[in-house]
Amino acid sequence: MAEIRLQVSALEGWYGESHVLHGVTFDVKRGEVVTLLGRNGAGKTSTLRALAGVMRKRRGSALLDGHDLLSTPPHRVAHLGLGFVPEERGIFSSLTVRENLMLPPVVRQGGWSVDAIHELFPNLKGRDTTTGTRLSGGEQQMLAIARILRTGCDIILLDEPTEGLAPVIVEQIGKALVRLKEKGFTVLLVEQNLNFARGVADRHYVVEQGRVVDEFANDSLSASMDQLNRYLGI
Numbered sequence: 001m002a003e004i005r006l007q008v009s010a011l012e013g014w015y016g017e018s019h020v021l022h023g024v025t026f027d028v029k030r031g032e033v034v035t036l037l038g039r040n041g042a043g044k045t046s047t048l049r050a051l052a053g054v055m056r057k058r059r060g061s062a063l064l065d066g067h068d069l070l071s072t073p074p075h076r077v078a079h080l081g082l083g084f085v086p087e088e089r090g091i092f093s094s095l096t097v098r099e100n101l102m103l104p105p106v107v108r109q110g111g112w113s114v115d116a117i118h119e120l121f122p123n124l125k126g127r128d129t130t131t132g133t134r135l136s137g138g139e140q141q142m143l144a145i146a147r148i149l150r151t152g153c154d155i156i157l158l159d160e161p162t163e164g165l166a167p168v169i170v171e172q173i174g175k176a177l178v179r180l181k182e183k184g185f186t187v188l189l190v191e192q193n194l195n196f197a198r199g200v201a202d203r204h205y206v207v208e209q210g211r212v213v214d215e216f217a218n219d220s221l222s223a224s225m226d227q228l229n230r231y232l233g234i
């Protein structure tokens with residue numbers, strides 16, 4: 001059995017006085033792609049934000065390769081190999097593709113070269129001097145992932161990468177995730193698009209009201225679709 005990279009236990013989290021995570025427990029093994037599924041407002045994004053240190057008021061335990069994420073300052077989290085690609089993507093519109101790509105520092109060995117990035121995302125090739133404003137949503141998403149790969153991280157928290165994207169682009173993002181998995185990356189994915197999630201993930205956790213309430217292996221999902229649809233309100 002593969003080793004556990006991310007072990008989250010009884011994780012609680014707050015926005016100010018608002019208590020939104022009520023004891024999230026799950027794990028992600030080395031090389032797995034795992035999704036957090038659930039209805040709007042269930043706490044999926046907040047879980048990623050708590051792990052990345054964007055949400056500061058937290059309690060419980062979150063270990064990455066045995067390192068305590070909750071006591072690690074946000075700027076040191078990347079040094080542990082964790083990269084966060086938020087839903088809003090964070091592409092600077094006035095900067096070029098190349099400038100956006102070069103923005104985060106390389107913090108670990110194994111950071112991707114620009115050539116390797118172009119191989120994964122051919123859409124970004126030849127676009128070095130294009131400014132962020134001129135990129136499509138799909139190109140922005142690719143750039144946001146590419147930028148994280150450059151830093152040398154090997155576990156990626158990815159928040160709704162397919163949101164608002166055309167099916168052909170969703171397919172390209174899916175292929176890139178499969179490639180990353182083949183290369184040994186570990187991915188924790190928040191995703192509303194169940195079809196996309198099924199195409200890339202090994203396991204799925206269901207989040208409800210700030211807790212993980214169920215878990216499904218991807219290869220047994222067909223038999224559990226009724227139950228999953230009930231959770232998701234589909």
Ligand SMILES: Nc1ncnc2c1ncn2[C@@H]1O[C@H](COP(=O)(O)OP(=O)(O)OP(=O)(O)O)[C@@H](O)[C@H]1O
Nearest residue numbers: 015018020038039040041042043044045046047207
């Ligand atoms: N910045 C914030 N300040 C206060 N409350 C917030 C903030 N962001 C989210 N919340 C609240 O936290 C709870 C969990 O939200 P979260 O965004 O984690 O849900 P989600 O499962 O990711 O759903 P969605 O798909 O709608 O983003 C919700 O009740 C939401 O209203």
